[in-house]
Amino acid sequence: MAAGPLVPGYRIRCNVVVKRLHPAWLVAAVAFVALVGAAGFRATPGVLIHPLHDEFGWSLGTISLAVSINLLLFGLTAPFAAALMERFGIRRVVAYALLLVSAGSGLTVFMRHSWELIALWGVLVGLGTGSMALAFVATVTGRWFVKRRGLVTGVLTAGGAAGQLIFLPLLAVLVEDHGWRSAALTVAGAALAVVPLVLWRLRDHPSDLGVTAYGAEADAVPPPLVGGAARRALGALRTASRTPAFWLLAGGFAICGATTNGLIGTHFIPAAHDHGMAEPTAASLLALIGLFDIAGTIASGWLTDRMDSRVLLGWYYALRGLSLLVLPALFAATVRPSMLVFILFYGLDWVATVPPTVALCREYFGSSGPVVFGWVFASHQFGAAIAATATGVLRDRLGNYDLAWYIAGGLSITAAALSLMLFKSRRPVPAAASPVAVAA
Structure with missing residues (x-):
């Protein structure tokens, strides 16, 4: 009988521990898992370009076009998805987005023509991943966190890198041992598996659980919504586009997309293969970029x-x-120490740009910052789309990727200059400003 009183005491202690954990951290954890589940497709194009070329005879330019459409829709969907999340809720939008990714990837096993690749890879997966783009991260952190926003932004952004780390080596091995269709089905299954967790645990607002955002004042009230989702997204763009800060942020982020998703993410594995490196080895190197990306993005936050x-x-x-x-001089049939140094450095830098860009959108555009960031992210994907196709065409015509690396290096230095020019446009907007009331 002595054991009886211990059970209530144990429960009391557990409840105290649970109460100390703010619900925002659980929401962030579920969002992280959702981002990992949707990240499988980001790892897919690099390992499937050569298998699709070998089976169907499609040129690298044609396959890259499908990737470009995906990247473009990925970006253009983001600001509308951010507004839809504000109108209909994070949970509902994310669940539908994961279903689109699963359908788009799974149906590729039945395709026979290049237009089907464009429709599935480009349109369906583009819309799905765009609805879970970095505007999703900005929305979650903007609603659920006042303190630790930068850190949480970094952690959630790293979720995509974690997904790449998990999927890339696995997909490369599946492609080599069982064909590309097994890889496509694996991505579809991973996205689908996350849907029940999102519906079960993801919450739209702190008020749904009777709490305030982490670090917020007890009487903090969220700003009211203005108009419908499309109206809000377009209104935020119209207001933001009148400021120099928006164009400097968008220009720099377009170059960011061109030099990451468009260039390295899509063409690093084929470029390494051109130098005699086995695709699973090259995929492992790209996965290492994802590993270091996690550390770099969290540190950046x-x-x-x-x-x-x-x-x-x-x-x-x-x-x-x-x-x-310096990258063109580092490629070889085997992995040299100099290439590992590049992988480490590039991984740390990969999406380290996201936390400061989100913070600047919030600083300049106040409560409409997440939606404005959606448009800035659209420029990121526009740059990525151009780079993916242009690089594939350069490879088809020149027989190598060297010129693409040099152009990307010069563009990145230009982006650094654009970022420093933001000091001349330092006109922060009050945090409570509505997207319609933001000063031009």
């Missing part, structure tokens, strides 16, 4: 809470440009 985001962006882009200029 921590720095964003403590340093001027303009300075951080300037350093990130400048160092990325210098690394791309």
